[in-house]
Amino acid sequence: MTCALSLEAxxxxxxxxxxxxxxxxxxxxxxxADGEFVSLVGPTGCxxxxxxxxxxGLRRPDAGRVTVFGxxxxxxxxxxGYLFQGESLLPWRSARENVMFGLQLxxxxxxxxxxxAEAWLRRVGLAGHGDKYPHELSGGMRxxxxxxxxxxxxxxxxxxxxPFSALDVQTRSLMENELLALWQQDxxxxxxxxxxxxxxxxxxxxxVVLGAGPASRPVGEFGIDLPRPRDVSExxxxxxxxxxxxxxxxxxxxxxxKAHATEVHG
Amino acid sequence: xxxxxLALAQFGLLVAFFAAWYVLTKTEVLPPFFFxxxxxxLDRVREWFVTGSIYPHLGITLLETLLAFAIGTLxxxxxxxxxxxxxxxxRLLDPYIKGFNAMPRVILAPIFAVWFGxxxxxxxxLGVTLVFFIVFFSVxxxxxxxxxxxxxxxxxxxxxxxQLLRHVYLPSATAWVFASLHSAVGMAFxxxxxxxxxxxxxxxxxxxxxxxxxxxxNSVFAGVLVLTVFALLLDKLVTVAERRLLRWxxxxxxxxxx
Ligand SMILES: Nc1ncnc2c1ncn2[C@@H]1O[C@H](COP(=O)(O)OP(=O)(O)OP(=O)(O)O)[C@@H](O)[C@H]1O
Ligand SMILES: [Mg+2]
Numbered sequence: 001m002t003c004a005l006s007l008e009a010x011x012x013x014x015x016x017x018x019x020x021x022x023x024x025x026x027x028x029x030x031x032x033a034d035g036e037f038v039s040l041v042g043p044t045g046c047x048x049x050x051x052x053x054x055x056x057g058l059r060r061p062d063a064g065r066v067t068v069f070g071x072x073x074x075x076x077x078x079x080x081g082y083l084f085q086g087e088s089l090l091p092w093r094s095a096r097e098n099v100m101f102g103l104q105l106x107x108x109x110x111x112x113x114x115x116x117a118e119a120w121l122r123r124v125g126l127a128g129h130g131d132k133y134p135h136e137l138s139g140g141m142r143x144x145x146x147x148x149x150x151x152x153x154x155x156x157x158x159x160x161x162x163p164f165s166a167l168d169v170q171t172r173s174l175m176e177n178e179l180l181a182l183w184q185q186d187x188x189x190x191x192x193x194x195x196x197x198x199x200x201x202x203x204x205x206x207x208v209v210l211g212a213g214p215a216s217r218p219v220g221e222f223g224i225d226l227p228r229p230r231d232v233s234e235x236x237x238x239x240x241x242x243x244x245x246x247x248x249x250x251x252x253x254x255x256x257x258k259a260h261a262t263e264v265h266g
Numbered sequence: 267x268x269x270x271x272l273a274l275a276q277f278g279l280l281v282a283f284f285a286a287w288y289v290l291t292k293t294e295v296l297p298p299f300f301f302x303x304x305x306x307x308l309d310r311v312r313e314w315f316v317t318g319s320i321y322p323h324l325g326i327t328l329l330e331t332l333l334a335f336a337i338g339t340l341x342x343x344x345x346x347x348x349x350x351x352x353x354x355x356x357r358l359l360d361p362y363i364k365g366f367n368a369m370p371r372v373i374l375a376p377i378f379a380v381w382f383g384x385x386x387x388x389x390x391x392l393g394v395t396l397v398f399f400i401v402f403f404s405v406x407x408x409x410x411x412x413x414x415x416x417x418x419x420x421x422x423x424x425x426x427x428x429q430l431l432r433h434v435y436l437p438s439a440t441a442w443v444f445a446s447l448h449s450a451v452g453m454a455f456x457x458x459x460x461x462x463x464x465x466x467x468x469x470x471x472x473x474x475x476x477x478x479x480x481x482x483x484n485s486v487f488a489g490v491l492v493l494t495v496f497a498l499l500l501d502k503l504v505t506v507a508e509r510r511l512l513r514w515x516x517x518x519x520x521x522x523x524x
Contacts, residue, residue, distance in 0.1 A: 056422060076421055077422075078424075088419035090433070091416075102423035105424045105425050105433075135515075135516035149423070
């Protein structure tokens with residue numbers, strides 16, 4: 001199987017205090033096959049966003065290799081759409097103009113771009129909100145606009161950084177189902193970061209557990225053989241889901257404890 | 267308090283000021299020779315506009331002000347963006363910019379008069395030196411405050427360097443420009459009037475200078491009054507443009523304005 005995205009032996013350092021570099025991730029290898037949905041879970045601060053930035057080409061790893069569809073990544077990853085952890089919409093553009101942005105950058109005809117944007121706003125349940133500016137939308141609505149903004153340019157790889165963690169429980173499972181439905185249509189390759197293990201299992205084909213930082217790397221990989229299509233809230237109640245959850249949690253818990261210990265004791 | 271009440275109260279304050287001025291000078295608590303008489307001042311303004319004698323002067327002053335304002339703003343915006351984006355240029359020019367900004371630039375007026383003559387040009391340039399730095403610093407800091415996530419997002423959506431400038435830095439800087447434009451309007455007037463005051467044959471500053479020469483304090487105040495009214499009008503125009511262009515701002519337009 002071809003790899004859509006492969007991070008091989010990635011090391012990322014940040015300049016730390018007193019000239020001592022902080023090694024966020026070391027020798028981390030993560031791959032996403034074409035059409036595969038992979039989740040990356042791990043304790044907070046273990047380097048999930050850092051790895052995603054390396055995959056996006058926004059941050060050059062200090063060592064290791066990033067390849068995209070078999071080719072070495074130079075600069076920004078042209079095949080990837082990125083849904084950021086923080087607020088990423090352009091505040092001076094209305095929801096519709098935000099969704100149109102990527103098409104506009106590619107020189108798409110404005111009328112066509114507006115049509116596509118409108119269709120995407122409808123798909124994420126925001127028909128009729130196109131003229132609102134980001135500050136006039138709720139946090140959940142902004143995340144939907146960001147999702148539409150990322151998907152309208154039809155990237156082959158989707159990088160998502162805790163996209164739903166700021167949402168309330170209902171909106172969240174709604175969005176998770178929407179995401180799965182969209183993904184089911186054209187099977188993009190997805191690297192999905194979350195610290196919520198249940199979310200990871202419910203969505204993914206494979207869950208990668210990242211160890212506690214510093215110098216973290218994957219400590220376990222678990223194939224998720226739950227049948228598709230799935231409904232995220234129903235699948236959580238199946239015995240197989242609980243089995244998977246138990247065995248992955250076993251690995252994850254010790255990492256979370258380690259992370260907690262370093263945070264508390266130095 | 268409703269807007270109408272606020273406007274009424276503001277107008278009341280103005281009337282109270284003129285009334286106090288009137289009473290104090292009428293009773294000669296303040297000598298009218300030095301402090302003028304409000305009724306005469308207002309009459310002088312009326313006379314200027316009725317006879318039309320003020321128009322050539324006012325026209326010149328407004329022309330100088332608007333040119334200084336426009337050129338200074340555009341230059342400040344351009345340089346602010348450039349230095350905000352170029353780490354090297356910013357470091358290189360840093361001491362010079364600080365120096366120019368710290369320099370009391372009104373001192374340049376007579377020098378500009380020698381270099382560029384007594385016409386419009388020297389006044390415009392003086393105004394530009396004043397306006398430029400206000401806008402420049404505002405944009406320069408604004409560029410560095412651009413949300414890095416928004417920038418990364420635009421990059422991932424495929425924005426080239428030029429597209430980043432046009433679609434991210436420029437709109438983001440616009441907010442900062444407007445925050446500075448209100449002070450810039452006043453400075454453009456200062457440049458024009460000081461320039462006229464120090465050497466010219468036309469303009470409201472020149473009119474004030476003439477009146478001072480013959481101790482006609484009422485005309486001096488009339489000139490100041492006319493300038494103030496026009497500065498307020500220009501400021502109003504800035505506010506209107508701001509409302510239109512910064513509709514997207516959470517706090518509404520003018521949220522940055524102190
Ligand atoms: N710009 C930076 N400068 C210095 N250190 C950084 C920087 N960005 C991240 N780090 C450090 O690198 C480590 C990994 O950060 P990262 O943001 O990748 O974590 P994360 O797994 O995404 O955490 P979270 O789940 O809280 O989002 C952290 O210890 C953090 O302190
Ligand atoms: Mg993160």
